[in-house]
Amino acid sequence: MHIPPASWLQPPEQQDSSEQDSAVTLLSNDRRAPDRKDFFIRARELLFKNQDAFSTLTRKSTGDQVPLRLAYFRKFWEGLDNMAYYWDDSLDDYRPPEVEADDTSDGTATSPKQDSGAIGQETRTETKTDWIAKMSSGFGSPDESEPRKKAKTEAASDQTMADSARTNGFGGSIAAQTVAITPSRVLPSRVAPSRFPNPINMEPQEKPADMSNGSYRGYRIGNGAEMPDQYRVDCVRAFVEPVAWAFGVTLAQHRRPPVLMLEHVRFPVRMSSVAWRGSQDRMKARQGWMEGPVLGVQCRPDVNFGASGNIEAESNLDAVRELGGLLLLAQERSREGRTERLAGEGKWWTTKERWGGGPGGEVEDIATPSQTSGTEPASNAQEGPVHRNVDGSRVRRRPTPAQIWKVVKPGNPLWDPKVVYEAIGKDTGSEWDDVFMVSSLNHHVSLLKLHVHSAYLDYIMYGKLPDDQPLDPGWCNPQLQRTRWFDLFNVDDRTEAMRGLWGVISYLMRAKDGGQEDTVMGGS
Structure with missing residues (x-):
């Protein structure tokens, strides 16, 4: 065996040392x-x-x-x-976006619309601030006892961070409070596409939830198809x-x-x-x-x-x-x-x-007469100088396309x-x-x-x-x-x-x- x-x-x-004397x-x-x-x-x-x-x-x-x-x-x-x-x-960890409070429900609770809007905005601000602080404290390896080789970060300016925060629905005050270092591991979670194509006569399905504002924490930087x-x-x-x-x-x-x-x-x-x-x-x-x-x-x-x-x-x-x-x-x-x-x-x-x-033909007619003349005697070394490279070696003459074709x-x-x-x-x-x-x-x-x-x-x-x-x-x-x-x-x-x-x-x-x-x- x-x-x-x-x-x-x-x-x-x-183990037993009986195999040493074999x-x-x-x-x-x-x-x-x-x-x-x-x-x-x-x-x-x-x-x-x-x-x-x-x-x-x-x-x-x-x-x-x-x-x-x-x-x-x-x-x-x-x-x-x-x-x-x-x-x-x-260690994949997909975190969906946090559900925001409905503005209409807050508006019906109080009579002044401006006050209700301010209160709702303040509530969302606190929620987003807590969420960002939570994510900032969790940046890095999912398990601090297990460092990774490709744990890299990229610096971002305050203006870039503010623009990205406004794009995600945060206010300017929240953008100023964000950290200027964004780990590359925290990526938006993506919805995997369907493996089978949908037939034409299939009933329309519900629109998948928008996960663009969510986050991903784990080791992977892409899926297996991207490797x-x-x-x-x-x-x-x-x-x-x-x-x-x-x-x-x-x-x-x-x-x-x-x-x-x-x-x-x-x-x-x-x-x-x-x-x-x-x-x-x-x-x-x-x-x-x-x-x-x-x-x-x-x-x-x-x-x-x-x-x-x-x-x-x-x-x-x-x-x-x-x-x-x-x-x-x-x-x-x-x-x-x-x-x-x-x-x-x-x-x-x-x-x-x-x-x-035999000589001639369509291929040889394309070449120059000096290359196709079969009756012209070959050039003698005494008639002219021999071309040489820098190191003194002879210049190698490459065959013409007509010679290769023959x-x-x-x-x-x-x-x-x-x-x-x-x-x-x-x-x-x-x-x-x-x-x-x-x-x-x-x-x-x-x-x-x-x-x-x-x-x-x-x-x-x-x-x-x-x-x-x-x-x-x-x-x-x-x-x-x-x-x-x-x-x-x-x-x-x-x-x-x-x-x-x-x-x-x-x-x-x-x-x-x-x-x-x-x-x-x-x-x-």
């Missing part, structure tokens, strides 16, 4: 397999409370709390802190990296556009990052050579599921995006021992010269020349491959596993059935499994996700002569 048990979340000193296990890259101690020193950083970790990042003490030590997952906590300003609704997508990518990547580094695996993006080959069609696939095994040759490692891929990381910015009214169709579309990423990784892993076949390689339109190779060659390569493609973790002699990917939506992650046959990959890539029918009748039925969604803001969920990720990478990076154990995936 490669997934660490739940007891590994406890300090090793409190034999050292090597990985496929000849590195020592990480043990329980390596797992715990990383997992304990995920057991911290969110507010304590955020306070450590800002270097602000919270009472008697000792500053936490964030080493392996420090970038993860920084990314989670950025996401908290859009997704952490644990930059890079925040999610950085957070999930920083969550996977400490686990991958323990096994000698690094994360890097594709250096060539990731496209899924479906016969003659190339589909672009979203792939945020990929885990690669480093080369054991030091010279190749310095030159940027990588091996793999091991697994992929896909983060998607979709947040408005159900906006079209068909949640099932949108869910299926999102599953297709995940399946496309898994098939892309499977195709890259199946390139082991193969050479790339360029588009149009060996065809006549990539070998024969255009129009027989060149015929196959399509551009899609394989990375500095990647040794290998199905890392695949059983030797087996036609089935297990492909893993970390999928992320909103502030959740899930682990996916695709069990696919090599003949199926050749079929979708070249559009031809295998000449020799595979013995396994299920070769044309890939199997997809996934875990539940783990919330990164929840301590139990993120530690459970780390255990699963640790087990997946441990299974893929096992030695070739290791056992035939499989990784247990929850759900299907």
